Amino acid sequence: MPALRSVIGGLLLGLPCAVAQAGGNEQHQDSAVPATPSHRSPWLFVPLVSSNPKLGTSLGAMVGYIHKFDAASEPSLLASQVQRSNTDSRTLGVGGKAYWNENRDQLQFGIARGKVTNDYLDFLGTGQEVRSEETLRGYFLRYQHRLRGDWYAGAQALYSNYDVEGNDPSSAQILDLAGLAGEVSAGAGLIVSYDSRDNSSNPSRGSLLQVHNFAFRDGFGSDNDFDVVTGELKSYWLTHDKNVVVLHAKWRWTDDAPESKQSTVQLRGYTHGQYLGRNALTLEAEDRYMFRPRWGAKVFGGLACLYGDGERCSGDNVYPMGGAGIFFLVKPESNMVISAEFAQGNGENRGFYVSFGHRF
Numbered sequence: 001m002p003a004l005r006s007v008i009g010g011l012l013l014g015l016p017c018a019v020a021q022a023g024g025n026e027q028h029q030d031s032a033v034p035a036t037p038s039h040r041s042p043w044l045f046v047p048l049v050s051s052n053p054k055l056g057t058s059l060g061a062m063v064g065y066i067h068k069f070d071a072a073s074e075p076s077l078l079a080s081q082v083q084r085s086n087t088d089s090r091t092l093g094v095g096g097k098a099y100w101n102e103n104r105d106q107l108q109f110g111i112a113r114g115k116v117t118n119d120y121l122d123f124l125g126t127g128q129e130v131r132s133e134e135t136l137r138g139y140f141l142r143y144q145h146r147l148r149g150d151w152y153a154g155a156q157a158l159y160s161n162y163d164v165e166g167n168d169p170s171s172a173q174i175l176d177l178a179g180l181a182g183e184v185s186a187g188a189g190l191i192v193s194y195d196s197r198d199n200s201s202n203p204s205r206g207s208l209l210q211v212h213n214f215a216f217r218d219g220f221g222s223d224n225d226f227d228v229v230t231g232e233l234k235s236y237w238l239t240h241d242k243n244v245v246v247l248h249a250k251w252r253w254t255d256d257a258p259e260s261k262q263s264t265v266q267l268r269g270y271t272h273g274q275y276l277g278r279n280a281l282t283l284e285a286e287d288r289y290m291f292r293p294r295w296g297a298k299v300f301g302g303l304a305c306l307y308g309d310g311e312r313c314s315g316d317n318v319y320p321m322g323g324a325g326i327f328f329l330v331k332p333e334s335n336m337v338i339s340a341e342f343a344q345g346n347g348e349n350r351g352f353y354v355s356f357g358h359r360f
Contacts, residue, residue: 042066046338048083049354052271058085062356066334069100074200075334087117110140136162150196157188158214183223185261187216197236202335204244208234226257234360248284248360265304267321268359269343269351277306281313294329321345
């Protein structure tokens with residue numbers, strides 16, 4: 001499941017904010033987000049790069065088509081992406097976000113398939129080296145409708161089916177002892193959000209607050225019954241005509257989740273699934289500065305902690321991160337960007353990424 005969360009999450013990040021909603025206000029521009037279009041083609045092509053000492057280097061591409069259903073709605077996007085790594089991981093994803101009826105209605109979906117090879121140098125903090133292969137497929141769907149002002153509510157569903165096995169007898173034994181086996185997870189839930197951002201792709205002011213849940217049940221086809229609740233806050237401040245400060249907080253709580261469905265560290269620089277805990281708390285800050293009309297630079301830092309089952313947010317359960325990057329307004333008229341980032345965590349946890357959109 002960690003690998004599946006990474007694939008679907010990455011796909012939705014590329015569209016371009018992970019499981020994000022469009023703002024309730026009509027989109028407007030300011031000097032921190034230049035909007036002088038030089039090319040209005042509806043097609044979008046983005047190279048994708050990810051390099052991590054634990055998972056190797058992955059190369060790929062995303063192709064998308066942009067469409068506006070009405071003048072007051074944000075641009076909608078349908079995209080597909082494919083990636084392959086030097087560790088023989090292969091993933092294919094198709095996803096979309098649609099805004100219509102003057103942003104009153106919003107739809108997001110994602111489909112992912114592939115084979116993911118993971119090399120964990122310190123699996124779950126045990127000091128053991130584990131190499132695993134995961135064959136996966138997953139589906140995600142979310143719909144929201146504006147209730148009043150900037151308030152939205154809706155429903156969502158998630159299905160995943162994956163098989164995991166060790167690439168050698170030692171790895172297979174460790175995965176078995178840890179309870180990380182292939183299984184089916186199917187769940188549904190509700191979402192409530194408040195969104196006052198000026199746009200969803202590259203905001204310069206406003207906030208997004210959302211709370212949602214997934215109830216995974218046998219009646220939906222899930223192998224295990226468990227619950228996941230997530231709360232998230234993103235706030236944007238225009239501190240200068242070319243500078244935006246962003247704060248991001250995320251909390252994920254699980255109840256009766258099997259080991260493979262627990263929370264993981266979701267900071268840049270860390271490998272999804274390497275560190276697991278019942279619950280997770282993430283805090284991040286980022287500063288974005290436009291030094292050219294279409295070019296910007298960013299610095300960021302954050303902390304994450306895993307807790308629950310007697311573990312607290314302290315000591316070895318706290319994971320720091322810092323980094324920097326640049327971004328380019330590839331579609332100024334739609335506020336869509338390409339980002340290149342380097343992030344350093346503790347020890348050998350680090351990564352380099354070229355992706356579509358900001359992380360949040």
